[in-house]
Amino acid sequence: MDIVFVDGLEVLALIGIYDWERRAKQPVVLDLEMAFDNRIPAATDQIGDTLDYKAVSKRLAQYIGDSQFGLVETLAERCAEIVLQEFGVRWVKLRLTKPGAVRGARGVGVQIERGQKPT
Numbered sequence: 001m002d003i004v005f006v007d008g009l010e011v012l013a014l015i016g017i018y019d020w021e022r023r024a025k026q027p028v029v030l031d032l033e034m035a036f037d038n039r040i041p042a043a044t045d046q047i048g049d050t051l052d053y054k055a056v057s058k059r060l061a062q063y064i065g066d067s068q069f070g071l072v073e074t075l076a077e078r079c080a081e082i083v084l085q086e087f088g089v090r091w092v093k094l095r096l097t098k099p100g101a102v103r104g105a106r107g108v109g110v111q112i113e114r115g116q117k118p119t
């Protein structure tokens with residue numbers, strides 16, 4: 001299975017359940033792995049045949065920056081839906097981290113896998 005990935009996409013978002021988290025945006029970091037058959041773009045050398053990681057990154061950064069969810073679970077689920085529905089991806093693994101949200105931890109968050117994992 002081939003993968004197109006995005007590692008460490010940092011975006012400011014209004015997210016969290018506590019009052020202080022509703023007042024100001026805080027950084028969230030997104031890591032993505034998306035199943036995609038890279039043999040066609042490898043043969044044509046055309047960006048139009050790829051799963052364009054820049055286009056995915058821009059779309060999700062915009063969405064996350066505009067979002068106002070309480071839970072990272074909700075935001076992660078919505079981001080996975082966007083990847084599957086808008087970019088024709090069959091399987092995605094997505095990790096959403098809130099750095100520094102818990103004292104003593106480098107980061108906290110969730111990791112989900114959605115769609116059909118190709119063999």
Ligand SMILES: Nc1nc2c(c(=O)[nH]1)N=C([C@H](O)[C@@H](O)CO)CN2
Binds near residue numbers: 016017072073098
């Ligand atoms: N499973 C989760 N646990 C917690 C979440 C969350 O979104 N999912 N959120 C919080 C707070 O917003 C926290 O990030 C503030 O430090 C607590 N637990």
